[in-house]
Amino acid sequence: MLLQRTLSKSDFQLARSCALKLHWRENGLPDNRAFNPYLQLLADGGYMVEALARAMYAGGTMLESSGNATADAARTLELLREDNITLYQATFLAGRRLVRTDIIEKRGNIVRLIEVKAKSFDGAEHASSLQSGGAGVFRSKVKGNAILSPWIPKFEDLTYQVLVIERALPGVTVQPFLLLVDKSKRSALDNLPSLFALVRHEHADGSTRLLSADFLGSDDELQKLDLLTEVDASAEVASLRETVDTAATLFETQLDAPFATLTPPLGPHCGDCEFRTEPIAESGFAQCWGTLAAVAPHALGLFRVSSVSDTDGTSIVTALAREGKASLFDIPEARLSKKDGSVGPVAERQLRQLRHSRAGTTWVSATLRDKLQGLTYPMHFIDFEVSRLALPYHAKMRPYGQVAFQWSCHTVDALGATPRHTEWLNIEHAWPNMAFWQSLRAVIGDSDCVLTWSPYEQGRMNELKTEHEHFMDRDATLIEWVDGLKGRIFDLHNCAVNDFYHPGMGGRTSVKVVLDALWKSDDAMRDQYATWTDASVSVSSLVDPYHALPALEIAGVVQDVREGTGAMRAYEAMMYGVEKTDVEAKAKWRSLLLQYCKLDTLSMVLIFEHWRRTYTQRYPEE
Numbered sequence: 263m264l265l266q267r268t269l270s271k272s273d274f275q276l277a278r279s280c281a282l283k284l285h286w287r288e289n290g291l292p293d294n295r296a297f298n299p300y301l302q303l304l305a306d307g308g309y310m311v312e313a314l315a316r317a318m319y320a321g322g323t324m325l326e327s328s329g330n331a332t333a334d335a336a337r338t339l340e341l342l343r344e345d346n347i348t349l350y351q352a353t354f355l356a357g358r359r360l361v362r363t364d365i366i367e368k369r370g371n372i373v374r375l376i377e378v379k380a381k382s383f384d385g386a387e388h389a390s391s392l393q394s395g396g397a398g399v400f401r402s403k404v405k406g407n408a409i410l411s412p413w414i415p416k417f418e419d420l421t422y423q424v425l426v427i428e429r430a431l432p433g434v435t436v437q438p439f440l441l442l443v444d445k446s447k448r449s450a451l452d453n454l455p456s457l458f459a460l461v462r463h464e465h466a467d468g469s470t471r472l473l474s475a476d477f478l479g480s481d482d483e484l485q486k487l488d489l490l491t492e493v494d495a496s497a498e499v500a501s502l503r504e505t506v507d508t509a510a511t512l513f514e515t516q517l518d519a520p521f522a523t524l525t526p527p528l529g530p531h532c533g534d535c536e537f538r539t540e541p542i543a544e545s546g547f548a549q550c551w552g553t554l555a556a557v558a559p560h561a562l563g564l565f566r567v568s569s570v571s572d573t574d575g576t577s578i579v580t581a582l583a584r585e586g587k588a589s590l591f592d593i594p595e596a597r598l599s600k601k602d603g604s605v606g607p608v609a610e611r612q613l614r615q616l617r618h619s620r621a622g623t624t625w626v627s628a629t630l631r632d633k634l635q636g637l638t639y640p641m642h643f644i645d646f647e648v649s650r651l652a653l654p655y656h657a658k659m660r661p662y663g664q665v666a667f668q669w670s671c672h673t674v675d676a677l678g679a680t681p682r683h684t685e686w687l688n689i690e691h692a693w694p695n696m697a698f699w700q701s702l703r704a705v706i707g708d709s710d711c712v713l714t715w716s717p718y719e720q721g722r723m724n725e726l727k728t729e730h731e732h733f734m735d736r737d738a739t740l741i742e743w744v745d746g747l748k749g750r751i752f753d754l755h756n757c758a759v760n761d762f763y764h765p766g767m768g769g770r771t772s773v774k775v776v777l778d779a780l781w782k783s784d785d786a787m788r789d790q791y792a793t794w795t796d797a798s799v800s801v802s803s804l805v806d807p808y809h810a811l812p813a814l815e816i817a818g819v820v821q822d823v824r825e826g827t828g829a830m831r832a833y834e835a836m837m838y839g840v841e842k843t844d845v846e847a848k849a850k851w852r853s854l855l856l857q858y859c860k861l862d863t864l865s866m867v868l869i870f871e872h873w874r875r876t877y878t879q880r881y882p883e884e
């Protein structure tokens with residue numbers, strides 16, 4: 263019999279987050295995660311981890327998918343007649359349940375199932391916990407030792423595979439293991455990407471997707487790349503068997519179910535549903551929400567909407583939807599207060615959004631003037647770009663360790679002065695973090711005022727402070743400088759949350775959102791931008807500078823960098839990609855990176871200046 267639809271392990275995971283998502287996937291509706299650059303970057307790292315894992319469990323047979331699951335499963339069973347065999351990407355089919363396993367090792371009647379995950383854990387802490395009688399790092403320390411929520415999907419995935427293999431291979435004993443990236447280990451090799459052969463597929467829109475990776479290193483290099491740790495997951499799988507089996511049985515019955523028989527569980531989680539795609543009318547989101555999908559402004563756009571409940575504890579979004587409502591303005595203000603009538607800082611921001619969106623007015627706090635006037639010139643507006651990969655670029659780094667590869671700074675020397683721009687971008691193959699810091703220090707000094715748009719920059723310097731001793735002798739100057747940074751960093755994002763509101767911001771507060779909201783209506787901002795730049799980029803009120811950033815054609819593909827993940831991908835392409843020896847292509851990647859990071863810090867100055875103009879008009883000095 264030809265199976266129309268099967269429940270793969272990724273289908274199972276998707277359905278666990280929302281059963282309707284499985285329905286939309288089965289019916290081929292567009293999914294915005296397929297083009298999510300951050301998820302793509304993670305997927306790329308995952309391919310390299312899998313290639314390293316196959317090198318660790320060497321000598322296996324790779325089973326490429328033929329596109330016919332039934333034939334692939336039959337081939338797997340045929341090979342498993344052997345007593346001793348290792349298979350990569352083996353296919354198992356049991357009823358409508360389908361899994362492709364990363365690695366299995368069959369030794370007689372025992373099948374070791376090894377699921378490779380690019381997720382990191384602390385292997386040393388886990389081992390230490392188990393040795394001292396604890397439950398390990400995947401479980402709560404309180405009574406019952408429940409599996410911690412971030413790990414549940416990983417163990418459920420493994421449990422689903424165990425259940426399918428047991429049905430497909432009656433009589434065998436399946437021993438489940440996770441093979442995880444171990445952040446308590448450090449790489450002993452430099453230039454790690456050169457040890458992998460990457461095969462990429464290019465889409466028509468110019469984006470690329472990694473199709474496969476192979477480890478090319480020697481046995482010696484494999485030993486030095488000891489970054490993965492195998493974890494026995496038998497106890498976790500045993501505890502999840504019943505839950506997973508029950509859920510899988512339900513999802514199997516829903517594979518062919520018509521939409522009319524399903525009830526969308528509408529709630530705040532719908533805000534970032536992968537089936538909320540454009541054009542909205544053709545999306546799964548639109549079908550789940552019906553006429554409420556197009557309501558604007560939508561209740562889902564409220565700042566931290568998941569924190570708001572109805573009187574019975576139901577999420578306010580769910581409660582409104584039951585009444586046939588979904589407008590931001592349908593949210594009762596009373597629901598934003600605590601039981602004692604007080605209003606916390608999150609609710610204050612929510613109330614501001616409701617009131618000023620309804621009135622179409624901007625709001626500025628009476629204290630913003632004091633906050634900004636308390637800052638002293640020169641002021642340095644800074645932004646960092648940092649990359650993290652499961653398998654790190656440089657020797658002595660831990661998995662997902664930071665590579666600080668770029669900073670941008672706009673310095674304003676005095677009130678009304680034109681901002682001066684400085685920048686740094688790594689092009690060397692050595693670990694760059696100390697050069698990053700030294701070049702930054704040369705610009706922002708030891709005592710000047712530093713402005714950022716989040717705690718991110720402080721966090722990155724704190725990490726450098728603690729990590730640098732793995733690479734070199736302790737640098738007391740660095741430690742002292744980073745400690746001193748705490749007292750001189752001013753986070754503008756706090757002002758975007760607590761001291762300012764523009765209806766164009768809605769529930770969002772990123773520098774790009776705030777700039778976009780102000781750009782359309784602030785002639786003075788556009789004039790400043792034109793004056794401070796060479797105005798080679800359009801300054802139309804309709805297109806803000808982020809959207810106007812020019813793309814470049816590199817090796818025949820149009821590329822752009824408009825957000826942080828794009829910057830990470832561009833850096834990876836410039837330093838380690840197929841064009842790494844192409845001087846012209848490298849120069850173009852460099853140009854894209856520089857123009858993007860420069861705009862982030864220039865935007866911060868433009869917003870700072872807008873705020874100064876606004877409070878001066880609203881609260882003229884007496």
Ligand code: SF4
Pocket residue numbers: 280281282283286526527528529531532535536537546547550551
């Ligand atoms: S819109 Fe909501 S109910 Fe519909 S698939 Fe997405 S998350 Fe599920």
